[in-house]
Amino acid sequence: MTAGELSTTEERNRRYTIYLIVVAVLGWSLASYDSNILTLTMPDIASEFRLTSGVLGVLGFIVYGAEFVLALFVGWGMDRRGRKWMWMFCLLVAALFTGLTFFVQTFWQLAVVRALASGFAQAELAVSITLVNEQVPSRRRGLLYSIVQGGWPIGVFLASGLYLLVGGLGWRTVYLFGVIPLIIVAIGRSRIKESERFQHLKAMRAAVASDDQQTVDRLQAERPMDVDDLHRGSVRQLFATPGPVRTTLVRLTIAWLCYSTAYVATNVYITYWLTTAKGWTSGQAATLLLVSGGIGFFFYLFGGVLGERFGRRNVLVVSGVLVGPLNLVLLLVDSHVWVAVLFFIVYQATNGTWSGAGYAYQAESFPTRVRAPAVGWMGAMFVGGLMVGSLLWTILNEVGTLTLAWLVIGVAIGVAQGIATFFLPNIRPGQELEQIAT
Structure with a gap:
């Protein structure tokens, strides 16, 4: 590779890394928005549905429970379907149920919709940790991912600002406004590459399963991996x-x-x-x-x-x-x-x-x-x-x-x-x- 080709490749990689970080920050900011908007709208929700503080505690427990289960599901999904696939899936499902919050009419409708919206929004964290850290340069991995984590306070400001701007139109409207940026980020996320490390893992599993030792040796030379452990799952x-x-x-x-x-x-x-x-x-x-x-x-x-x-x-x-x-x-x-x-x-x-x-x-x-x-x-x-x-x-x-x-x-x-x-x-x-x- 010539010096000019190397320079072009490095510049292309740098632009992609910047794009990846921006998309990840926006996604985590919107996950934070979704989480914090529930806190801000809780008094309005309690008033409309005539909920006691005890029932609000039940709502919080249901949302936490969904986040717990979906974090485990997303970990399994990343391992089987891929990091990018789960990133897109989490964001699109979160957008769907954030929008559906506008239409809820009973407490249990609210509980189910918010559990799924918040659960998949919070699952964003597990996917971004995995995919972003597997793609950014090792010498700046920690610094670059700290920028992604900085999306959380940005989401707090987004939630507070939008609530002040449109909260007068009703608490449901605040959720409806959250759908638009989620969809925009999902479109931007479609250009993200799948993790090469996951593709390598997928190829290694296939080679081990088919007993293709030549491919196993080639993949081992590219990235060392404990092949024996692949048999264990x-x-x-x-x-x-x-x-x-x-x-x-x-x-x-x-x-x-x-x-x-x-x-x-x-x-x-x-x-x-x-x-x-x-x-x-x-x-x-x-x-x-x-x-x-x-x-x-x-x-x-x-x-x-x-x-x-x-x-x-x-x-x-x-x-x-x-x-x-x-x-x-x-x-x-x-x-x-x-x-x-x-x-x-x-x-x-x-x-x-x-x-x-x-x-x-x-x-x-x-x-x-x-x-x-x-x-x-x-x-x-x-x-x-x-x-x-x-x-x-x-x-x-x-x-x-x-x-x-x-x-x-x-x-x-x-x-x-x-x-x-x-x-x-x-x-x-x-x-x-x-x-x-x-």
Whole structure:
């Protein structure tokens, strides 16, 4: 290849990488939009359908349950049908049921439609983790994927802005407006390439199944792979085969369950806690969250940069270690200024820096032959932690006090999150995925 041809190829690859990141950011932003618009429209929905707070809790549990199941389904689907196919499928189904929300007339219609819309929208995360990290250059993998994760606060702003603009036309209209950008992104996503690593895995499976040793040897030379493990199947390799893959999965599962359980206190019920325990108004709490989320976009990038420089596991360690102690201090202080400062740091540790480094870390922790189902499993574990945290929050507030709930979920489980990160494998950044795990 001549110097001119090499330059042209590099430029074409660079343009494609930029296009891939833009499409992924837009998709994750719209998934965030779909999730946060439910929070914003909840009072209007409760008023129209005359729902009690207890019934709203049931709605949230149904939505979480759907997200849990669909994350597992999407992991399996990526492994069998392909990354791009599942990316398109998730977005189109999310668009369909987001639009159908406009027409619901009963609580159970609402529950089913929102469960499917939110479930497939959140499944976007597992697919983008897998496909994007398999296609971007290894030397910038963490930084580039942190940009994708930064789509979450963008979605929060989209949801808030559109609700303010068209909310006066009725809460249903807000969902209807969400369909248009979802379809546009789906059209743009049709130009995305399938992951070469998945195509290689698919070809290897076919060669092994047909006992074509010559093709197996050729594919092994292209990308090393443990051929013996292909006979076991992805699920068996993950859960039933002793070794580094299962050990890594167990350690990541514990860390992410602790993370998302503690996340409930500082991100899901934080407005209630601030207004009830600290005497804030709902407007003050909303302003704090808006500022934290807006500036938080840059902390996703900051987490990605730190991960490239010092290692993504080390960013997770520092982020995780901060959560429990800061939540304890947050409980003890009363000054509005100190509460705001401490919460801002906690917010960035539980969102920006953790996510900016953590999801690229998930992708590089597993070999290609099990990456999709492993990442799908981790997506389910995040939702599982939210379900556990919400259940604990309800029980502890019923049998104890709000302070007890904060101490157990925000402080004790936050400390457990920090401890769990020390047991994660330390992966040197900048390596090709096949160098990390085969």
